[in-house]
Amino acid sequence: MKEILLIGGGGHCRSVIDVIEQEGQFQIVGIVDMAELLGRDILGYPVIGDDSDLENLAKKYAYALITIGQIKSPEQRIKLFELAKKAGFKMPSILSPRAYVSKHAFIADGTIIMHDVVINAKASIGNNCIINSKALIEHDSLILDHCHISTSVTINGGVIVEDGCFIGSGATTKESIIIKNNSVIQAGSFVT
Amino acid sequence: MKEILLIGGGGHCRSVIDVIEQEGQFQIVGIVDMAELLGRDILGYPVIGDDSDLENLAKKYAYALITIGQIKSPEQRIKLFELAKKAGFKMPSILSPRAYVSKHAFIADGTIIMHDVVINAKASIGNNCIINSKALIEHDSLILDHCHISTSVTINGGVIVEDGCFIGSGATTKESIIIKNNSVIQAGSFVT
């Protein structure tokens, strides 16, 4: 099995571990978090280093995924994604076996598709995104890089979500709209 | 494999193609759309005629499905459904293999059940409906003909949705209510 390092050890990381375990392609070798958490474990996987260890860890392990959450600002996830790439990690996309990704859709690197997501025909998802549990990305939609599409969000057909957006849980978009760079969309809202 | 013609070639058609490909019972022979699109292709399937060719096409192909979308008014889908029936097509119901339809539920002709829909016990769906991705139709609900239940809608138990309704994406209904003929329900709303 391929070995993967997880960067960020909070609640979102626990959900990601569950997806990776179910998906079955990667063995989680450990988690990178703050130095003071060294030696702790998260669902049985040890914290084995902090950000400053990424270059050394990249010599041992080929794959990494950013697993800190993204509430509102994408900055922290972008910074870690760039750091991990620079250190030499490959950033795979990981798809829950419970999700459906159309064969006519595209998913870029470092993006995770959580349980029960549907990505429909001709949709495209950028790098380093979280498409969270039960989200729906409809046909012909385009999600650019570093976006968090939260739990139970519905992105309707032909929508463009530009870089670094946060779409709050349960939000629904009108079809064929553009959501600008770094937008923060309120949970539960309908976006027109 | 049975051959099927799709009538209407927009974004909704792409989603339907994805469902039909996954479902695996029908071979798509082509799409009917506006004359000026003749020869174009949609996810690899050619536009082979316009509405005026339906009678001729019915001599070659047994099955058809209405695949234009329905935003608000059902008129265009009703017109095409009647035209296709008159031309002699059989209008099957098509169920995504990702959907769940209770064995205690009923689905009428020309209706498509998209990915990740749930149709619960004793629910009944009429003719020429779209039950769109991730919609939930709860127990004992009745959806009449020519309705579009959009993405991520929840129709709770014992609701009646009369003919020609459009229920906008992400809307939720109270249980045991009646939604009158040709209603247009705002996306994201809670209907009492």
Added chain:
Amino acid sequence: MKEILLIGGGGHCRSVIDVIEQEGQFQIVGIVDMAELLGRDILGYPVIGDDSDLENLAKKYAYALITIGQIKSPEQRIKLFELAKKAGFKMPSILSPRAYVSKHAFIADGTIIMHDVVINAKASIGNNCIINSKALIEHDSLILDHCHISTSVTINGGVIVEDGCFIGSGATTKESIIIKNNSVIQAGSFVT
């Protein structure tokens, strides 16, 4: 197959029957409801007694589940749960084969997990709960006893829902909040 008695014969019971049939571990032997419904059947299963027959029925059948709905108040479901336990029934948890329950999650007795529910890592569900169709319980959430999490609800990460709550259909919660004992949350709302 293990034999199970269902206590309460309304619309929710029909949804539960569908789940139990799909799950395949239990044979439904009958339904307990009001005396005047004796001899009626629900999806083919007979009403074989009322509440006053529970002690006798517990001598014949090992398992029971409370299958009346819970709109707002949990009182009736609590009363029947206590009555059935006192009569000697075992109250199993029942999981739809369409649901996903993380191996890092926990489900207590007498709780039903309906179709297309997701229960994520480190979530925990108490006794005698209904987690209704398409609900999502995110990582690290805690649902205590006698709660009804309605259809299409999203409980985000780290939320605590105390005893006896009713969370209305389609509602979404902010992460890491506490919803107090016996709260009634409006359908379609966003809870902060």
